[in-house]
Amino acid sequence: MRVLTPLAATLALAFALPAATAADLPPRPTVGDIVKASKPGDWRPLDPQNTLYMELPSGRVVIELAPDFVPGTAANIRALARENYFDGLAIIRSQDNYVVQWGDPDEEHPRALKKAAAKVKAEFTVPMAQDKHFVAMPDKDGYAPQVGHSHGFPSARDPKSGRTWLAHCYGMVGVARDNDPDSGNGSQLYVVTGNAPRHLDRNITVAGRVVSGMALLSTLPRGTGPLGFYEKPEQRLQIKSVRLAADVPEAERSKLEVMRTETDTYAKVVDAARNRGGPWTVYSPGYVELCNAPIPVREQK
Amino acid sequence: MRVLTPLAATLALAFALPAATAADLPPRPTVGDIVKASKPGDWRPLDPQNTLYMELPSGRVVIELAPDFVPGTAANIRALARENYFDGLAIIRSQDNYVVQWGDPDEEHPRALKKAAAKVKAEFTVPMAQDKHFVAMPDKDGYAPQVGHSHGFPSARDPKSGRTWLAHCYGMVGVARDNDPDSGNGSQLYVVTGNAPRHLDRNITVAGRVVSGMALLSTLPRGTGPLGFYEKPEQRLQIKSVRLAADVPEAERSKLEVMRTETDTYAKVVDAARNRGGPWTVYSPGYVELCNAPIPVREQK
Numbered sequence: 378m379r380v381l382t383p384l385a386a387t388l389a390l391a392f393a394l395p396a397a398t399a400a401d402l403p404p405r406p407t408v409g410d411i412v413k414a415s416k417p418g419d420w421r422p423l424d425p426q427n428t429l430y431m432e433l434p435s436g437r438v439v440i441e442l443a444p445d446f447v448p449g450t451a452a453n454i455r456a457l458a459r460e461n462y463f464d465g466l467a468i469i470r471s472q473d474n475y476v477v478q479w480g481d482p483d484e485e486h487p488r489a490l491k492k493a494a495a496k497v498k499a500e501f502t503v504p505m506a507q508d509k510h511f512v513a514m515p516d517k518d519g520y521a522p523q524v525g526h527s528h529g530f531p532s533a534r535d536p537k538s539g540r541t542w543l544a545h546c547y548g549m550v551g552v553a554r555d556n557d558p559d560s561g562n563g564s565q566l567y568v569v570t571g572n573a574p575r576h577l578d579r580n581i582t583v584a585g586r587v588v589s590g591m592a593l594l595s596t597l598p599r600g601t602g603p604l605g606f607y608e609k610p611e612q613r614l615q616i617k618s619v620r621l622a623a624d625v626p627e628a629e630r631s632k633l634e635v636m637r638t639e640t641d642t643y644a645k646v647v648d649a650a651r652n653r654g655g656p657w658t659v660y661s662p663g664y665v666e667l668c669n670a671p672i673p674v675r676e677q678k
Numbered sequence: 679m680r681v682l683t684p685l686a687a688t689l690a691l692a693f694a695l696p697a698a699t700a701a702d703l704p705p706r707p708t709v710g711d712i713v714k715a716s717k718p719g720d721w722r723p724l725d726p727q728n729t730l731y732m733e734l735p736s737g738r739v740v741i742e743l744a745p746d747f748v749p750g751t752a753a754n755i756r757a758l759a760r761e762n763y764f765d766g767l768a769i770i771r772s773q774d775n776y777v778v779q780w781g782d783p784d785e786e787h788p789r790a791l792k793k794a795a796a797k798v799k800a801e802f803t804v805p806m807a808q809d810k811h812f813v814a815m816p817d818k819d820g821y822a823p824q825v826g827h828s829h830g831f832p833s834a835r836d837p838k839s840g841r842t843w844l845a846h847c848y849g850m851v852g853v854a855r856d857n858d859p860d861s862g863n864g865s866q867l868y869v870v871t872g873n874a875p876r877h878l879d880r881n882i883t884v885a886g887r888v889v890s891g892m893a894l895l896s897t898l899p900r901g902t903g904p905l906g907f908y909e910k911p912e913q914r915l916q917i918k919s920v921r922l923a924a925d926v927p928e929a930e931r932s933k934l935e936v937m938r939t940e941t942d943t944y945a946k947v948v949d950a951a952r953n954r955g956g957p958w959t960v961y962s963p964g965y966v967e968l969c970n971a972p973i974p975v976r977e978q979k
Contacts (some may be wrong), residue, residue, distance in 0.1 A: 391861075401857065453889060473892055473893045474848045474849070474892070474896070475898055481804075485814050501960065501961070516820055517818065517820050518820070519817055519818050519819070519963070519966075519967060520963050520965055520967070541756075546873065547775050547872055547873045548775070555958075556702065556957045556958050558960055571848055571873075572847065572848045572872075572873055572874050572969050572970060573873070573970075574871050574952070574970065575963070575967065576954060576961070576962075576963050576970065577967070579960070579961040579963075580958075580959060580961050582958055591774055591798040592774045592777070592900040595774055595896075595897075596897045596898065596899055596900065597897065597898075598893075598897055599893040599897065600751050611838065649736070650877070653877060656857045657857050657881075658881060659859055659880070659881055660802075660879075660880040661878070662820070662876070662877050662878075663959075664820040664821055665877070666820060666821070666874075666876065666967075668873050669875065669876070669877065670872075677839070
């Protein structure tokens with residue numbers, strides 16, 4: 378689970394410490410405290426129809442798709458997984474403080490598609506009416522008129538235009554494309570591995586989020602070619618397979634649950650990220666940037 | 679050099695593409711274009727008295743200290759480097775989407791200090807008058823009344839209190855501490871490896887920035903202990919040495935230069951990150967978050 382924690386809280390430094398000074402703030406519940414006190418109804422299991430397992434030699438990456446935001450793209454990614462499109466393909470790019478990307482490294486003899494479409498209409502933004510789960514944050518944001526969470530995903534919206542979109546936070550998965558907005562079909566995906574590149578919002582289809590296994594991607598050696606592409610075949614990590622969870626025997630599925638972002642409990646999580654206290658803290662911003670609000674994931678209880 | 683670039687710009691996808699649609703924006707200079715057109719006076723070499731080389735088995739990490747913001751801490755880090763304090767110590771922590779931290783892993787028999795101080799007064803914020811180089815960005819920010827750049831570092835300020843501080847952006851280096859605000863002395867340092875944890879601003883002393891070699895730290899395997907600390911000695915990467923550049927023979931120094939953030943050229947860099955155009959772009963936010971404004975570094979010409 379990705380939870381923000383104060384630095385060095387458990388680390389005894391190598392010299393005697395006086396008691397906390399007068400500068401510290403009154404204690405407040407942490408994200409960990411709130412997760413611990415949560416109720417079963419604050420969580421939802423992953424939907425097997427919207428969950429992908431990318432199997433790497435180093436382990437499993439679990440990706441949750443966001444069909445409310447990308448109905449067409451999610452359908453095509455399901456089709457790609459069902460025709461074993463990704464099996465034997467590779468991680469092709471790792472650019473520091475930006476993205477890791479995967480797909481077919483062979484541009485000259487690309488893997489043929491079976492039922493999956495070669496092009497999918499851009500889903501950079503969708504009508505706000507498509508998203509029934511949005512809960513706004515009061516925190517102001519320079520990239521969008523409104524930000525918040527929708528069914529476990531960081532999202533943003535523009536009430537004037539009536540459009541909403543998923544936000545490029547750490548761990549979000551997008552659909553690589555060329556200049557044509559409709560050129561992405563989900564056969565090349567990327568995940569954000571650095572500071573949120575929110576300028577990509579509304580420019581590219583964001584399809585979901587890595588909910589487990591993020592470190593298997595974020596620690597990959599950076600590619601030495603332009604934009605972090607790997608230059609030699611042996612530098613690329615091979616993908617064993619990508620499967621829809623629904624197509625995997627139940628015993629082999631990851632049993633994960635995500636905190637429901639529509640709950641009062643999740644509002645408390647966001648507030649804990651916004652207002653910090655306790656003996657380590659001398660200043661609390663009373664603000665949290667969208668991508669610094671953690672979305673807890675844990676093993677199903 | 680860390681430069682943000684549009685995704686997939688050079689990546690021919692595996693199917694024929696039509697010409698760019700009407701949705702694309704007029705071309706605008708990119709950060710790369712502006713760097714290319716810059717003049718020698720737009721750059722400054724690193725000051726050897728404020729530059730650290732951390733030598734790892736995998737290569738050199740170059741850290742620039744910010745003495746305007748941390749005169750006391752910088753002096754103590756120089757003293758630590760000069761007494762070879764870090765040699766043979768280790769990277770002790772790697773927490774995904776947060777920080778990598780280094781120092782003495784042996785809490786029971788910690789390395790003795792020679793001339794370096796065991797405690798340094800907190801430098802979480804300093805009087806604005808100490809920083810002569812600040813250039814404000816017009817972009818609003820939820821974490822501070824004002825943000826911008828000071829002599830190559832992302833910084834923030836509060837004109838009401840008259841205080842300024844360095845911001846926790848990707849690559850920024852801070853001084854781990856315990857609950858006592860004055861407990862950090864620079865013998866344990868961390869670098870931000872994920873989404874900017876700006877809630878740490880004003881809570882901890884930020885001493886500088888990694889200007890080269892960031893990927894040697896950001897790709898380290900994540901620690902499996904609480905807060906990403908490594909649990910076993912063999913998981914820790916050993917530090918060969920940390921030296922002040924001034925103490926290294928000139929022929930062995932890294933010849934890097936940083937773009938002067940007080941120049942018109944740098945204002946154009948920030949504007950290129952704020953306003954994007956060209957055939958790939960369908961939406962430009964007209965805004966850039968402080969930590970998404972790149973600070974170019976290159977080999978000296």
